[in-house]
Amino acid sequence: MANVKVDKRTVAGASIALITVERPEKLNSLNSDMIAKLTAAAAGLLNDPEPRAVVLTGAGERAFIGGADVAEMAELTPRNAAKFIMVLHGAAAALRALPIPVIARIRGFCLGGGMEIAAACDIRIAADDSTFGMPEVSLGLPSVIEAAIFPRLIGEGRANWLLLTGDTLDAKKAYEWGFLEDVVPAAGLDVAVEKILAAIVRNGSQAIRAQKELMRRWDALPLDEAILSSIPDFVHAYNVGEPQRMMKKFLERKKKKKR
Numbered sequence: 001m002a003n004v005k006v007d008k009r010t011v012a013g014a015s016i017a018l019i020t021v022e023r024p025e026k027l028n029s030l031n032s033d034m035i036a037k038l039t040a041a042a043a044g045l046l047n048d049p050e051p052r053a054v055v056l057t058g059a060g061e062r063a064f065i066g067g068a069d070v071a072e073m074a075e076l077t078p079r080n081a082a083k084f085i086m087v088l089h090g091a092a093a094a095l096r097a098l099p100i101p102v103i104a105r106i107r108g109f110c111l112g113g114g115m116e117i118a119a120a121c122d123i124r125i126a127a128d129d130s131t132f133g134m135p136e137v138s139l140g141l142p143s144v145i146e147a148a149i150f151p152r153l154i155g156e157g158r159a160n161w162l163l164l165t166g167d168t169l170d171a172k173k174a175y176e177w178g179f180l181e182d183v184v185p186a187a188g189l190d191v192a193v194e195k196i197l198a199a200i201v202r203n204g205s206q207a208i209r210a211q212k213e214l215m216r217r218w219d220a221l222p223l224d225e226a227i228l229s230s231i232p233d234f235v236h237a238y239n240v241g242e243p244q245r246m247m248k249k250f251l252e253r254k255k256k257k258k259r
Contacts, residue, residue: 055105
């Protein structure tokens with residue numbers, strides 16, 4: 001049965017949320033029901049104070065998310081096409097709105113809407129047998145919504161190639177182009193994901209949340225405004241008290257090493 005499952009697990013002593021898109025018989029493609037479930041899964045974590053990070057993945061070994069459901073899109077009309085694509089955007093926006101890091105764990109096909117969902121995540125790690133592409137133009141459609149992230153993520157020329165040809169990329173090229181932060185052998189994918197999770201959770205939890213919010217704000221501001229807008233966040237960190245605690249521990253460790 002098609003579903004989107006949310007599990008909690010522990011990595012390096014911290015709680016992590018795992019969202020799994022489960023429709024393996026259809027390459028985890030997203031129909032309206034699955035999109036609604038993915039949105040609900042992300043929204044359900046929005047105000048959850050427990051998880052320190054989120055991992056998004058697809059069930060099975062064949063696909064992360066194989067795209068939006070072509071069978072459903074083939075039946076769209078001008079009247080309901082906008083609703084369908086706005087709902088898909090809502091799922092990506094719900095992931096981007098999470099105040100904690102979201103890591104895309106990618107194995108297999110990551111196409112169309114699936115690649116856009118991956119782009120909405122903060123960090124993307126893929127198995128070396130993964131395949132990426134934006135095939136919408138081959139189906140008579142332009143790529144829209146989160147495809148707008150691609151020029152700033154991989155550069156204008158590469159985004160043009162990706163969106164205008166409909167051709168696919170292997171994981172190595174997707175990494176070289178800057179879409180992926182890491183590519184590993186399939187057998188080592190979970191180890192690579194846990195390594196970056198461990199690196200995240202050893203940091204200040206409030207600092208990580210503040211940093212993610214800042215980076216989203218920087219996306220929307222001119223450089224000079226982005227720089228100055230961050231100063232109150234630096235001051236607020238001291239109001240929370242996390243830097244005082246963590247720097248005290250840091251200095252105590254240095255003193256012990258000198259003895």
